[in-house]
Amino acid sequence: MGDLSALPSLSASERTRHRRLREQGRTDREELFAVLGAGFVCHLGVIVDGAPMVVPTVYGFDSDHVYVHGSVASRSLATGGPAPVCVTVTHVDGLVLARSVFEHGVNYRSAMIYGVPRALEGEEKLEALRLLTEHTAPGQWDYARRPNRKELAATTILAVPLDEASVKVRQGPPDDADDPHDVWAGVLPLAATWQPPVTDPLSAREVPAHVRLRAGTRLGGESPGD
């Protein structure tokens, strides 16, 4: 992704500043790209008929946008005119088991991006779909059949600018070492690992190397706490 340190800081709007655990807020772009790079499923928040709706979907990104794959929620956005969304990406790294129930928590890395999305068309849509596909399933853009005109038309890709975002990270042991209740305390880490590929019973082909070599690797790499 090149040198990102030269980019301006992400705006710390009222919304991103006044968040829980703000001492953990990290507003620089490097942190944001690290969180986006570590996953491929986000939770897209939209407003439908005055109520929030949160749908899981896949995403990709470049230095300026996160690209979110279509669904009814995003299609209604695409046709309903400009409306704000929130894209949240969360990695759960472990459970924080403290001496007190009150200090229990989760070690995690999370990014929230706020913005008004734009539905892409034409070449822009194709390029964003390529980014999204290669981020989610590296190697598949050149291996699988690329979308034809009809398939591309049936795909919705929303681009959300990376202008307003916040990153929260919580790692390490519990914070209540001074608690009078002297019991074991620590972290129970959680790791998501790619498993050996399962060939479609209707496919007679060998598993290609770019798929086979992912098995055994960890989604999102090592957590900062490792």
Add this chain to the structure above:
Amino acid sequence: MGDLSALPSLSASERTRHRRLREQGRTDREELFAVLGAGFVCHLGVIVDGAPMVVPTVYGFDSDHVYVHGSVASRSLATGGPAPVCVTVTHVDGLVLARSVFEHGVNYRSAMIYGVPRALEGEEKLEALRLLTEHTAPGQWDYARRPNRKELAATTILAVPLDEASVKVRQGPPDDADDPHDVWAGVLPLAATWQPPVTDPLSAREVPAHVRLRAGTRLGGESPGD
């Protein structure tokens, strides 16, 4: 959880019916409880200043409610009067690697619950916190120090009724066996596994059995596709 089959079906409101991939929608309670039981982190969608905000947080549940742990977002809900929320729980079971990019996707289990939450107080709050703690970190309610009055007052627990919900499940191989592009196709499964506990450097105690025995087990059990 006892026999849930006697409970009425979840309401299929306009919102839950008109969702993407509705042929995958499963509105019975057993499916809902299976998805809720398989995880401990949800994404809570709220509206703040007219825009959606999606925050990850921990949850617990019983046969009537999902209980969501507080944050700035839920605290503003708690003080700002009744407002709708969406609670989404998603398990990612694998990548669907199809013959065509268009048919690529994710094997997943997801539940969305819509409702107007109620901030709990007193005994109700304590009981919900117990449920949430035992769901997230089984055994810790009796092992760790329970919240005192001050800690309980500083905790926000929202109860969202399980009246309006939808469950989506996608499992199995890709659906494009008839695609002319004859390449390998299949699924790359993803599994989240609890790792060996990491003792707080400031704790001199032995890891208790209820924590130690979780290491090596899989979050959410086996996916329906296994």
